[in-house]
Amino acid sequence: MKFLADIDIMPLKGLLDPQGKAVGYSLPSIGIHNVGDVRIGKHMTLEIEAADEAEAKATAETACRKLLANLIMESFEIRVRSI
């Protein structure tokens, strides 16, 4: 079966996120004044061939831990759905 894993990789809370800060400071100049904290990270989608959802999720988690995320500075979140 085919699954699609949606992965969000974000800078850890408590770490400075300069990209997010830059966007936050720019929003008032386009007329948006009701936004507070902005954080920016990466979003990835992986098409995974697996027997079931648990196996697909395990594959995505291995990929995050070994390659995609820097666990010292980033956290990740995985959502898997069948396609």
Add this chain to the structure above:
Amino acid sequence: MKFLADIDIMPLKGLLDPQGKAVGYSLPSIGIHNVGDVRIGKHMTLEIEAADEAEAKATAETACRKLLANLIMESFEIRVRSI
């Protein structure tokens, strides 16, 4: 009320995503052979002060259209939840 908008900004399907391709080619070298297409984009979270969910979503959409996304090459998806 406070809302958190989760925004995914991804390269349009059909456009080459070299970053995703690079990750896709690297996965076999860490022992992952069951992943097909990989696409990489941005994930952003915005803390929005708004009267209701619809207003928060409208704010996030304006931010995407005017600043965050390049609509010629990217598409965006917004999920809003109250916090």
